[in-house]
Amino acid sequence: xxxxxxxxxxxxxxxxxxxxxxxxxxxxxxxxxxxxxxxxxxxxxxxxxxxxxxxxxxxxxxxxxxxxxxxxxxxxxxxxxxxxxxxxxxxxxxxxxxxxxxxxxxxxxxxxxxxxxxxxxxxxxxxxxxxxxxxxxxxxxxxxxxxxxxxxxxxxxxxxxxxxxxxxxxxxxxxxxxxxxxxxxxxxxxxxxxxxxxxxxxxxxxxxxxxxxxxxxxxxxxxxxxxxxxxx
Numbered sequence: 001x002x003x004x005x006x007x008x009x010x011x012x013x014x015x016x017x018x019x020x021x022x023x024x025x026x027x028x029x030x031x032x033x034x035x036x037x038x039x040x041x042x043x044x045x046x047x048x049x050x051x052x053x054x055x056x057x058x059x060x061x062x063x064x065x066x067x068x069x070x071x072x073x074x075x076x077x078x079x080x081x082x083x084x085x086x087x088x089x090x091x092x093x094x095x096x097x098x099x100x101x102x103x104x105x106x107x108x109x110x111x112x113x114x115x116x117x118x119x120x121x122x123x124x125x126x127x128x129x130x131x132x133x134x135x136x137x138x139x140x141x142x143x144x145x146x147x148x149x150x151x152x153x154x155x156x157x158x159x160x161x162x163x164x165x166x167x168x169x170x171x172x173x174x175x176x177x178x179x180x181x182x183x184x185x186x187x188x189x190x191x192x193x194x195x196x197x198x199x200x201x202x203x204x205x206x207x208x209x210x211x212x213x214x215x216x217x218x219x220x221x222x223x224x225x226x227x228x229x230x231x232x
Contacts, residue, residue, distance in 0.1 A: 013170030020163030029154035119174025126167030
């Protein structure tokens with residue numbers, strides 16, 4: 001049996017979402033702070049959920065591990081992102097393992113129920129990464145920053161958004177496998193066709209091959225025998 005299209009879509013989108021979410025979680029660029037007072041014009045501060053980096057764009061000198069003097073990491077959206085983003089990665093890995101067991105490309109028949117459960121797990125993982133990304137975006141300009149600086153969205157936040165959406169779409173695609181389970185349960189089971197007695201009798205009529213040979217010999221003798229006077 002060919003692998004259903006929804007399973008293929010789910011197995012393609014979810015690993016891509018996992019890769020994007022992993023990059024967004026580790027890269028320290030959820031927010032960029034530029035035009036900081038008392039700093040050179042080309043200095044940009046990149047803030048993530050784990051680290052703060054300082055980059056000078058003219059020389060491309062980058063220095064991470066900057067001190068958090070404004071209490072950025074103590075804010076609730078950042079703390080929530082630190083908890084939910086790694087949890088989402090773990091749940092995504094579990095969902096992909098379950099999906100691989102359900103699709104079973106190396107077997108003739110996939111397990112639709114297992115694939116549907118994997119879709120729900122992956123849908124949950126996408127929501128777990130989408131919630132902190134959305135909350136951080138909403139509070140982007142409310143988080144502490146040097147006064148008079150310019151705040152912009154970093155690429156890590158965009159990647160987290162894209163990864164969450166891909167995981168949600170892949171989970172929904174795999175969840176469509178429940179439809180096949182319902183169809184299999186609702187399909188009526190056909191009873192076995194009974195064997196007619198005429199078929200049995202016809203199959204038993206010449207069960208012995210010697211009977212067929214004897215009948216053929218009798219027919220040939222009848223054709224070769226000359227007609228009798230009584231027949232004329």
